[in-house]
Each structure stands twice: as C-alpha cells, then as structure tokens.
Amino acid sequence: MQQEKPGDTNIGGGTEGTARSREDLRKDPGVRAAVARTIASEWKKSAEIPEDKGDEDLLHNLQGLFVQMYVLHSDGKYLSATQAAEYTVFKHPMTSQKYIDDACAKGYISRETSAQDARKVLLKPTPKLITYVESELDRELEERKKILS
Numbered sequence: 001m002q003q004e005k006p007g008d009t010n011i012g013g014g015t016e017g018t019a020r021s022r023e024d025l026r027k028d029p030g031v032r033a034a035v036a037r038t039i040a041s042e043w044k045k046s047a048e049i050p051e052d053k054g055d056e057d058l059l060h061n062l063q064g065l066f067v068q069m070y071v072l073h074s075d076g077k078y079l080s081a082t083q084a085a086e087y088t089v090f091k092h093p094m095t096s097q098k099y100i101d102d103a104c105a106k107g108y109i110s111r112e113t114s115a116q117d118a119r120k121v122l123l124k125p126t127p128k129l130i131t132y133v134e135s136e137l138d139r140e141l142e143e144r145k146k147i148l149s
Helices: 022-027 029-046 055-061 063-074 081-085 093-105 127-148
Strands: 109-113 121-125
Touching: 055 063, 055 093, 063 121, 063 127, 081 093, 081 121, 093 109, 121 127
Parallel strands: none
Antiparallel strands: 109 121
C-alpha cells in the first residue's frame, strides 16, 4: 500500500496505483492548461473591460439605469453608486462601476454629495441623459402607435 506524504491527496479516489497527488496534477501540462482556460473564462465573464465603441455600447448597457434615473429624477429622488449598479446588465459590481464612470466622463451622469449625508454620493442625470431618455421614449411611443394602428 502506498504511503501518503503530507500535502498529498488521493484525488480520484481510485485503487492503489491510479491515485494522483496534488503535486502530480500541478505538473501535468493538460491539467494546467485546463485550469488556465477555466480561470481565463471566469475572468472574462466577471471582469469585462469595456471596449470604446463611442456612446452606443454605453447607452445600450446602461439603458435600464438611465430610465430608472429619469423616473426617480422626476420625483426628486436619486440613486447612490451602489444602488445604480443594480440597474445595469452586469453581474459584477466592478464592471458596472466602470460603465457608470464612463457615463460620468461622457456627461450623462453627475456625482453630487448628499445634502442629508455627506458620506453618500448621489448620481444625478444631466440634461444630456434627460434628452437621451426622452428621445428614446418618443421613439418607443411612435413604434407602439404604428403597431396599434
């Protein structure tokens, strides 16, 4: 019977002679490549780096957020950056923040400190965002009128 060394694990649970230690698996180029592919795939999913396609990509990915900000703005309410991330299409908060930062840089959103709580930063729609959302609402209403007539 094979004696286990500290740090070795009987991976695969097979019979004697088929068990592979962690060290053997680490050295196996096929296993290393599979692990690298998995890590790369997960990284790509969770840490997408936005390509600069002008405003088209930004507007598409933040459309839900922009409409929510427009609706809240009409009621005199605003979102924090953390709340805003919930209205984006992204699952990873850092990706959401990258797009929100881009929207700020492109003049769609402004950041302002809350009057009630100086620790809280609110995201407010700029006139550029309001104009964009209203034009999208007009376009959507026109499409619906065509469908109903």
